[in-house]
Structures are given as C-alpha cells and as structure tokens.
Amino acid sequence: MQDFDALKKIWQEEPGTARQISTPAELSSTSQRNRKWLKNTQLIGAIGQIFTAAFITWMIFYGNFGFKYWYTYFSMGLIVLLSLMQMGIMFYTYSKINAIDDAAAPSAHLRQWEEYYAMRMRMIQFQAPVFAILLTLAIGIYYIEVLSFMKMLQASIAVVVTAAWILFAYFYLGKRSIRKEKGRLQSIIDELKEVEQQLTTNE
Amino acid sequence: MKQHKEFTDLYEQYAPGILKLCMGYTGDRTQAEDLLQEVFLSVWNNMHKFRQEASWKTWIYRIAVNTCLTYLRKRKLKTVDIDEHPVAQLQEEKSNREQEVQLLYTCISKLPEADRLLISMVLEDQSYEEIAAVVDISVNNLRVKIHRIKKQLTEIYNQYARL
Known part of the structure; x- marks a missing residue:
C-alpha cells in the first residue's frame, strides 16, 4: 500500500531524460504537424486560388475565345470572383489560427x-x-x-x-x-x- | 545567436520536467516525446512575445499545459490499458523501478485531462502558487482540487499495484 509521498518519490527518482538538442532546428518537424498542417492547408489553398483566378483572368483577356456576348465573359469573371472569395476565406482562417495564443491562460x-x-x-x-x-x-x-x-x-x-x-x-x-x-x-x-x-x- | 543560446538553456533546464508532465498526460513515451517537441517548437516560435510578466518557468509550463490539452482533440490519446498490460508482464520486461514509474505514468493518464497536468506539477514539487499561476485558477480552488486528485491517484495506483 503506497501513500502519495511514496508516489512522489517514484516520480522524482525518474530523471525524465529528454533528447539533447544544440539548436532549435533539431526539433523534429514531425511535431507541431497538426497546427502547422491546419495553417498550411489554408495557405496552400489560398495560393492555389490566386493562381486559378489569375489563370482565368488571363484567359478572359488573352484567350482569343471570340465570344459575342459580354455576359459570357461576365460568367468567367464570376468564377474569378468565386476563387478570390475562397482565397479571402482561406487567408482569414489562416490568420485566425495564427492569432491563437499558445501562452494564454x-x-x-x-x-x-x-x-x-x-x-x-x-x-x-x-x-x-x-x-x-x-x-x-x-x-x-x-x-x-x-x-x-x-x-x-x-x-x-x-x-x-x-x-x-x-x-x-x-x-x-x-x-x-x-x-x-x-x-x-x-x-x-x-x-x-x-x-x-x-x-x-x-x- | 543570443536567442539560440537562451533557447537551448531553457530546453536543458525545463525539458526533463516537461517530458515527465507529457508522460503523465499520455502514459506513452513516444507520444510524450512528440508533445515535448511540440511544446518547445511553440516556445521557440513565441519567445519574442515573452514579456517577463511571469517567470520563464511559468510561461513554458503554460505552453506545455495548453499543448497537452489541445493535443487531446488532435489525436485521441491511446492510454495504455493496465488490464491489458499487467504488472506481471511488465516485471519480465523492466526493472522494478522502471516498472513502478511506468505504472505511475499509466495511472496518471487514467485521470481526467486537466487533473493529469495538475498532479504532474505537484509530483514535480512545484508550489501551489506556481501551479495556480500556470493554470490561472485561485490557490484555494487548486488546493481543493489537488486534495481530491491525490486521493484518486493513490487509490488507482494501489488498485493496480495489487494486480
């Protein structure tokens, strides 16, 4: 039958040997993958949306489609707008994750x-x-x-x-x-x- | 360069205690080491925000507590089930001391999440004032919680030590 002080003794006799490091870069990149992953997903997604919007915009002006009606170009512009909206949402989400304070209570x-x-x-x-x-x-x-x-x-x-x-x-x-x-x-x-x-x- | 040196000094000083805190939280060495890395990556990324309103120790333990508590939702912790890992089996694998330590970690990981962290800091001999500053609750409230957790942990440990 052990009392709490005996448990404390067991705990304190264990040295808790942590891996030695000589520079922060040695901290494994496999850790923090969750928060980092959440952030990167948003950032990469947002960059992808910028490229999509830029590509469709380029097609509107230089694609030589020769459409007769303005509203066909308008529909392409709408898709650009959707991409930009998506990009905005992703950057906003990224900033929200970034703003979480790890040292808060x-x-x-x-x-x-x-x-x-x-x-x-x-x-x-x-x-x-x-x-x-x-x-x-x-x-x-x-x-x-x-x-x-x-x-x-x-x-x-x-x-x-x-x-x-x-x-x-x-x-x-x-x-x-x-x-x-x-x-x-x-x-x-x-x-x-x-x-x-x-x-x-x-x- | 100065920041690198300061960081490695902090790591050297606090990593062993934080590793044990993470061991108590997860009951598993691999996950605890992963958490330790995560804690110190966060320390490194946030060092410039340290305003000396608290001590380095309080600040780092706060990051550790936050990292552990949010780790919960990232990966549902697989705590070792003592029934599936009886002491008799451990006896063959490890020395008596290691076996007691592992059993203690496993018993702590059976407690509710916040209790695991509080009791680990008590076992590490941190004062109630220090722990209260880390988790931002009143010392009186902490005292009552610790009294209950101590009792609970001792019961769990003795229950499994008899197996």
Whole structure:
C-alpha cells in the first residue's frame, strides 16, 4: 500500500531524460504537424486560388475565345470572383489560427480554439450553399453562348449532365461531407468545453 | 545567436520536467516525446512575445499545459490499458523501478485531462502558487482540487499495484 509521498518519490527518482538538442532546428518537424498542417492547408489553398483566378483572368483577356456576348465573359469573371472569395476565406482562417495564443491562460487558450472551430462551423454552413448558387449561375450563363453553337440534342445532354453533376455534388457529396465535418467539429468543441470545465469548476 | 543560446538553456533546464508532465498526460513515451517537441517548437516560435510578466518557468509550463490539452482533440490519446498490460508482464520486461514509474505514468493518464497536468506539477514539487499561476485558477480552488486528485491517484495506483 503506497501513500502519495511514496508516489512522489517514484516520480522524482525518474530523471525524465529528454533528447539533447544544440539548436532549435533539431526539433523534429514531425511535431507541431497538426497546427502547422491546419495553417498550411489554408495557405496552400489560398495560393492555389490566386493562381486559378489569375489563370482565368488571363484567359478572359488573352484567350482569343471570340465570344459575342459580354455576359459570357461576365460568367468567367464570376468564377474569378468565386476563387478570390475562397482565397479571402482561406487567408482569414489562416490568420485566425495564427492569432491563437499558445501562452494564454489554459481556459482562455481552449476558448480561442473553441471559437476557431465554431467559426469553421459557421463558415461551412454558409460557404457551401453560396458557392453552389454562384457556381451554378456562372456555368448557366457561360452555357448560353457556348451551347448555342451545338445541336439541340448535344446542348440538352450537356445541360442535363452538368445539372445532374451539380445536384449530385451539392445534395449528396456536399451535404454528406458537411454533415461529417460538422460532427467532427462539434465533437472537438465538446471535448474542449469539457476540459475547460475541468479547469474552471470550483470545488 | 543570443536567442539560440537562451533557447537551448531553457530546453536543458525545463525539458526533463516537461517530458515527465507529457508522460503523465499520455502514459506513452513516444507520444510524450512528440508533445515535448511540440511544446518547445511553440516556445521557440513565441519567445519574442515573452514579456517577463511571469517567470520563464511559468510561461513554458503554460505552453506545455495548453499543448497537452489541445493535443487531446488532435489525436485521441491511446492510454495504455493496465488490464491489458499487467504488472506481471511488465516485471519480465523492466526493472522494478522502471516498472513502478511506468505504472505511475499509466495511472496518471487514467485521470481526467486537466487533473493529469495538475498532479504532474505537484509530483514535480512545484508550489501551489506556481501551479495556480500556470493554470490561472485561485490557490484555494487548486488546493481543493489537488486534495481530491491525490486521493484518486493513490487509490488507482494501489488498485493496480495489487494486480
């Protein structure tokens, strides 16, 4: 039968040998992969969106498509706008992760993460429908002129296939992945709240 | 260069204690080492923000506590189940002392997350004032919590030491 002092003795006799390092660069890059990964995902995604927007803009001006109607170019511009919106959201998310203070009091630190995940939750609820609507609108406008060169049957097939894909992507794939992501975020928020409560409850 | 030197001095001084804190939190050496690296990467990245409002020790332990508590959601910790890893089996593998230490870490990792960190700092002989400053709760509240956690840990340890 051991009392607490005996446990303390066991603990203190263990030296806790940590790997020696002579420079911070020796700290393994495999660690901090989670926060770093969260940040990098947003940063790389945002840079990708800049390239997409730049490429489509270049196509509008130098692509020599020879479209007759201004609204066809407008639809391409709408896709550029979508890319830029996505980029803005990603940079904003990146800055939010960056702003989390690792040296804050634990309950405040946990609350910052809770707020970040709550923000992600609000974003995915808003982002998916807005993007689906704008993308459908852009493709719809683009098709008016592009499909006018096709025969009725070919044009109908193109419209049906595109519409089916958008509906499938939004109502099946999108909803399913949003549901899964919301479940994941909610469980993280619940865990953080639980730990925060452990710290803040008065006994 | 001066910052490098300061950092390695801090690492040398506090890494052993932080590693033990992480061992108590995870009950697993590999995960604890991973956490230790994460803590000191964060220390390195935030050193320029240190304002000497607290001591280096309080500041580093606060980062360690935050890193451990948020590590929870990143990877659901796989604490070693003592029932699946009985003392008899450990006996063949390790010396008596190592076996006791491992059992203690494993028992700590059975406590609720925040309690693991509080008790690890008590075992490390930090004063209640220091611990209260790290976790930002009142000393009185901390005292009551520690009393309960000590009792709980001793019970768990004795329960499994008998196996």
